[in-house]
Amino acid sequence: MRGTTRTVAVAAMSAVALLAAGCGGGSSDDSSSTDAAGGSSGGEITVFGCNPQNPLVPQNTGETCGGDVLDPVFSKLVHYDSDTAAPENDQAESIETDDNQNFTIKIKPDLKFHDGTPITAESFVKAWNYAAYAPNGMYNGYFFEPVEGFGDLQCTGTDEEDPCKGAGKAKKEEMSGLKVVDDTTFTIKTSQKVSNLPVRLGYQAFAALPDAFYDDPDAFGDKPIGSGPYKLEAWNKEQSMVLVKNEDYTGDWPGKVDKITFKIYQEVDPAYNDVLADNLDIVTSIPASALIDDKYKSDLPDRNAQKETGVIQTMTFAPEKVSPDYADPKIRQAISMAVDRDTIITQIFNNTKVAATGWVSPVVDGYKADQCGEYCTYDPAKAKALLDEAGGFKGKQITLSYNADGGHKEWTEATCNSIKQALGVDCVAKGVVDFATFRAQIGEGKMQGIFRTGWQMDYPSIENFLAPLYTTGASSNDGKYSNPEFDKLIKDAAAATDEAEANSLYQQAEALLANDMPAVPLWYNKTVMGWSNKVDNVKITAFGTVDYTAVTTK
Template sequence: MRFSRTSKALGVAAIVALAMTGCGGGSGSNTNSSAAVDPNKVITAYSNEPQNPLLPANTNEVYGGRVVELLFEGLRTYDADGKPVNALAESIETTDSQNWTIKVKSGSKFTNGEAITAKTFVDSWNFAALSTNLQNNGFFFESIEGYADVSAVTETTGADGKKTSTPAPTAQTMSGLVAKDDSTITVKLAQPEADWSLRLGYSAFFPLPSEALKDSKKFGENPIGNGPYKMAKEGAWVHDQSISLVKNADYSGPRTAKNGGVTFKFYTDPGPAYTDLQADNLDITDVIPSNALKTYTTDFPDRNSTKPVATDSTLNIPPYNPNFQGEAGKLRRQALSYAINREEIAKVVFSGTRTPAKAFAPPVIDGFKADLKGSEVLNFDAAKAKDLWAQAEKIKPYDGSKPLLIASNTDGGNKEWIEAVANGFKNNLGIEAEIQPFAKFAEVLDLRKSQSLPGLTRAGWQGDYPSLYNFLGPVWATNASSNYEKYSNPEFDKLLKEGLAAKSTEEANAKFNQAQEVLFQDLPGLPLWDQARAIVWSNNVISAETGWNGGIRYFNIEAK
């Protein structure tokens, strides 16, 4: 999150308090703390193939994101507790929450020697927002005056009912974004937003060198950044195998690397990765197989850590699925939710490393409220589920000619809980359901993006910046960057906008919670559980930790 000197940003008190409260596991360092640190040791870490070329404004999934965040640095970053820390920003100021002045530190460069100036940021943000550049994260610039002109698209509906969007910008740059000189950026928002500066640590706002704007696809295969690491060499990204990063010796920001580099090894199953960790052939993972959730603290004594984080999980229901449209569809969505025994799955499958969801945002986020109107649908009630399903059948019969598929990547340890959810649907609703497995997370995202899901899909959100809005806007707002299923409700959008324009944290969160009540009416997705992120590491690692949103702080890993 990003605080200005004269405006009040959305708070992180809840994150700071809860993130520091572990729910099990080690303290974050092993017993061999006296071992000599090797600052040149290269860490090997669990991961999977990124969905897209590594461009900050086009990367909105976790596996590509963890690489981008190490290769680049923006105006600000976040510490382990979610507190904003200035990086390339000398200052960020406003007197009215609508007009902002940002001073960029002088002397910063990309690893190719190109200077980073105010113009660098302006050009990068305009590139991200321009609809013809097809950047997934362009939505994050929605608040800047002139965004609507550069992001404009036209939509057509084909004979098959699918909508196609075609870029149709009426301007090439946002009118509210200006580089006054080499070190000064002025930003005018379309409306006052007290928490706008919270976003500036997110990867969409990272700067890009000029060559990225000329050939972004080529650049994304071997990106040049300004962060604590850089690509190891030409061809460091071996697709479907690994990505290798090495320490950036010229980096002087707040995230100085304590190791020599990070090699992300791609796995399609967490089981072999866990075995590799036990044999010290892999150094760290944040994905633990379900069958090891009861034993990881004893398998890795003093080499594990678990704490509540700003990450949640949902089961999304595409609005284009005929079985879940109209009044019958609304009843079926409710029935599905009541048929899921979240508490039992959290206890049995996840061994307590998940807690049943109470809202569309996790408890560690400031403004979280557990008793929102409509949230009772998250309770397990088999009788209620059957009754709602029966009501739907009277309106429109369910097409059960094929099993209800739940699309998911298999590398994230999802198979077991999806099977438990599918059994709940069968036992409580009498419908057949099963996992639609994919080896890569990117394959699921591509299917969602093309609106080609035959059934449901598992989904989740790891906070980009510590704000309640971040768990709502980018995921459920009309045309938002990660709203792959194309949910849209004008009342929801209106409440989000009113929350962003609020003058206090309390007023903003009240509006955002009202927006969640709209989601509970529509149920475009079913909140499942919130996470306590568990990580384990090898004997090669001295200390490791996760940040406020569950991401491993790779630069802070000490090894021997």
């Protein structure tokens, strides 16, 4: 759903070695947290929030507005260390495999959902089958593709409105690769070897669901029943989402504050001003106006943090049938070369970003610099020559759309100005009212031209920056990119048992993106946050989120 020097070397370790015991490490940036000894438990905090795209169901949420809320509400089999993203067992007692294709999962006994019902092996298997069954329309269903039998749960019809019609109906409702052994044990068989499967299991798509979900999925989406350190007390649409501490939580990462309220804002500037006035406790993004000359550091002395995180900002081209004017890869490459990343990062972000040279964040093992080559280097003359070679831009103007509630106005306008000056083609940045509406237009195929996209890693792996975004039919493949050679390399990499071989194959797949340019890499994130005088121990995780189990009140 989430930097430049830190690596997380986990991609090809065996599941037994990886998850037999917890592993951790120190942060690479001492400014990412305050003294853990300070602060006190109890009290309430308020946080900058935004409108989720979908109902709050882990298997149907693939963006940060909903994901930030669901993370503390649902525990998963695996927990990621907040500093390093290193995986360690949470609800799983053990995850074992001898061949990276047959996995045995044992969950801890006596786990319970927030409604008091037990969490069993069946709670996972049933939820995963529901998510993978295409007619249910779960956004994160794609993540179960490695499981044997996934294809039988997919619709194969050619009707774009309803591929499940007639002969296109899914053959089965359950994957053959999932088996319940007993109340605390289930097995996974994948269609081919998947060396990093255990690492993926901390992503919210793999959360267990209670029986209450199947009784009324719509009601559950408004008030989910999870298993984490916090419970959703209320979702006041367009206003707030309120979490309260789960007093019955028995896991290793309990919350400290009693209540967390995500206040929904239409823009980040008012949220920032509320933090300055102590009317909001945490703002997870700093507006451009406060980044200039490090103004936020004087505004919030000792109450700000910056950390390199597994987040990348990109621009994605609408599918060819929606916006055919961008279909030629040379046009897309020319647009990429026309973006003066370094100047925008300096003038708009005050160097709190790092110019991207590829599609994979440097924080994960397997990252390779300069995968985009010359196409991510600002060169107005070459950009214009490449555009001319493609026959010029046939449309009236280039459009770059963004969600207006996320503080993206300044940089999208600056990016458009750079493109316009380099290519001699009019470029306009277009704001869409909020994130939910913005993502809905993309998902419905109504968004034209170019649109802002960002990726926050779901789990610490090079694969996560490639497969969900660019393989054919993937859940977050917003531009509907399809390249059989890319798909094959991704599958071969996932099956590789040697870490170096896997990384090499993933890197070969990434290099193909430079030829096709389905999305333009812009910059890697250094997440910057600020907080009020009323809270302590605000820690930025490796995913660019707040560790809500660490925050305390003063």
